[in-house]
Amino acid sequence: MCSGFNLALCLHQAMYCPYCGIQLVGQIGVFCGSCGTNIQVLAPFIENGPVSVTDIINKYFSEGHTYEVILDFLENKHNICMSLRTLKRRLKDAGMTRRTDFTPTDIVISTVTQELRGSGQLLGYRSMCQTLRQKYNLTVKRNDVMHILSRLDPYGVKRRCKRRFVRRGYFSEGPNQVWHVDGYDKLKPFGVAISACVDGFSRKVMWLNCGSSNNDPGVIAKYYMECVTRFGQLPACLRTDCGTENGTMAAIHCALRSDHGDELAGAHSHMYGTSTTNQRIESWWSSFRKQxxxxxxxxxxxxxxxxxxxxxxxxxxxxxxxxxxxxxxxxxxxxxxxxxxxxxxxxxxxxxxxxxxxxxxxxxxxxxxxxxxxxxxxxxxxxxxxxxxxxxxxxxxxxxxxxxxxxxxxxxxxxxxxxxxxxxx
Structure with a gap:
């Protein structure tokens, strides 16, 4: 147990990794020697020399932790036992309080505006208030942050009030811009496999064939060539999943588009992706199942x-x-x-x-x-x-x-x- 004059020195000597809990011995670098995690968060404590108990308390208090959490951190992470009365006295002596000395409104507004330019536009007023306290060390009221958000981002507040998932829209420039190809396996337990291709703009079914397999690259390539021959058209882009059955078809399509001069010519004319993001034909499969x-x-x-x-x-x-x-x-x-x-x-x-x-x-x-x-x-x-x-x-x-x-x-x-x-x- 460290006490009195040697407390700050003990705190400086006993430095631990905040991720794996291993004591850091010797010269402390950028990464932990045990878990390999970046520990630059400890740089202020290392560069500024011995850290006092008051500095540690002020750090946890400014991050928005409650009294119970601060006492738990002091005991488990820093080996410091302190009563609640002593903690409140130290905070009072340091002038740390959450009910007075609030940050000016213009500073809060400028900080919230800066957050709204990035991923902060997805935060509600509770999360934004926590971000202002922990990231920017601002002393703010939750109601003030709520009113500021309602003025600066009314559309986001209205969208979050609906508590509804917002789906992304699908856009296509026109017919034959993108063809979506996929297989349907619901009848495979009975020996029937289905393959289909849908135009992304008009939702026209380019081909819809059934057979004993839809995993054979030769079969899928045959469907593609028959469709191109029948319509006399080539899509600007072909969208498929990452299955091996689409490899031959993708190679044929890229070869047929190699002499074209548009931005999607050649290798750019085919696009791989997950089945869940191939939304045009996945949505069509739902109607196909019902009908x-x-x-x-x-x-x-x-x-x-x-x-x-x-x-x-x-x-x-x-x-x-x-x-x-x-x-x-x-x-x-x-x-x-x-x-x-x-x-x-x-x-x-x-x-x-x-x-x-x-x-x-x-x-x-x-x-x-x-x-x-x-x-x-x-x-x-x-x-x-x-x-x-x-x-x-x-x-x-x-x-x-x-x-x-x-x-x-x-x-x-x-x-x-x-x-x-x-x-x-």
């Missing part, structure tokens, strides 16, 4: 809940054989018109029956993981036959098991033509 994919998610989920789909590779292939063309037709209609009702998905959809009962039995057994060896020998002999048979099986399964609504959509079987026509409700 399109929710229907298919519920449809495929019903198959899974009925134990007719177990997520295996064979089941995913079977589901793609049956539904991929229908789903792509729905996506194409979305790309053209932008709206499509669930009833339109079944329009003009004709399922052909194939009178091969052993093969139907084989398909049922394959879905239920109980394939009979005799039926296995009589399985499909061609991909087209397999497609037709699987279509019949899944179509009849939907009509029997999924819901009453779907059962009402299936009309009676025409035995003469051998067609199963789905009707619109």
């Amino acid at each position: 399109r994919t929710q229907f298919w998610i519920e449809l495929f989920s019903d198959l899974r809940e009925r134990h007719l789909f177990n997520g295996s590779h064979e089941h995913k292939c079977l589901l793609r054989y049956v539904f991929l063309n229908v789903l792509q037709k729905s996506l194409t209609s979305t790309e053209i018109s932008g709206t499509l009702t669930p009833s339109d998905l079944c329009a003009n959809l004709v399922v052909h029956l194939v009178n091969q009962k052993p093969c139907i039995t084989y398909l049922i057994g394959m879905v239920e993981d109980s394939v009979d060896s005799k039926c296995l020998k009589k399985s499909c002999t061609s991909l087209m036959t397999f497609y037709l048979l699987s279509t019949v099986y899944v179509g009849t399964t939907i009509s029997r098991f999924i819901s009453q609504t779907w059962k009402d959509r299936v009309s009676s079987l025409d035995q003469s033509t051998g067609l199963l026509q789905l009707k619109i409700i």
Whole structure:
């Protein structure tokens, strides 16, 4: 315990790092030798020689700490035990008070104006008052700071009163200025992957395709080349996330734009970023989920809940054989018109029956993981036959098991033509 005459000397000799708490021995540099943190904050104490207890108390008091916090700092950081009465007496002798000798108003206004030019414009009056006390050592009233802010920054005060998050706006110079490309994975558990591209200005869907994968760079590059060929247009900038599937497309786009003379030509014509900041197409995915994919998610989920789909590779292939063309037709209609009702998905959809009962039995057994060896020998002999048979099986399964609504959509079987026509409700 240090006391009396040797107190200031002990304080100078016992210097600790304020970040890791390790005692600083010898000549103190710019960085702590233990944690490597910049400790230039201790420079005033080192340069000015021994520090008195009054200087330490005045420093903590000017930072806005309460009496209890100051006593705790003195005991734990400086090994000084002091009573509350002694602390108040020392502050009174030093003329330190928070209720008198307030800083002139013009100085406070100029300081607040300086803070509003930077990040201080985001602070409320409580945080601004704390900043004035700790950063500028000003003695101010909270109500005075509130009135000053209301006069100097009325728009900021009004915005903070709403307590609402302010979103940044999206701006695009015109059509084909920025194309946003992204993949949609909500149907991937069922073996269907979707890739889309949206124009940032008009929100026109440039392409919307489904397949077995949207992670293959060759597939995404193929979608891009087909779209550019169909429209005969190149976007000024292509915006994608950092996935490896976009590398080939980005290289092709930069190569096609290499001879252009605008500021976004060449390597500047492609921009990487996180998926969360690719706001144009991410916002479009939300509408796409409500108007399109929710229907298919519920449809495929019903198959899974009925134990007719177990997520295996064979089941995913079977589901793609049956539904991929229908789903792509729905996506194409979305790309053209932008709206499509669930009833339109079944329009003009004709399922052909194939009178091969052993093969139907084989398909049922394959879905239920109980394939009979005799039926296995009589399985499909061609991909087209397999497609037709699987279509019949899944179509009849939907009509029997999924819901009453779907059962009402299936009309009676025409035995003469051998067609199963789905009707619109």
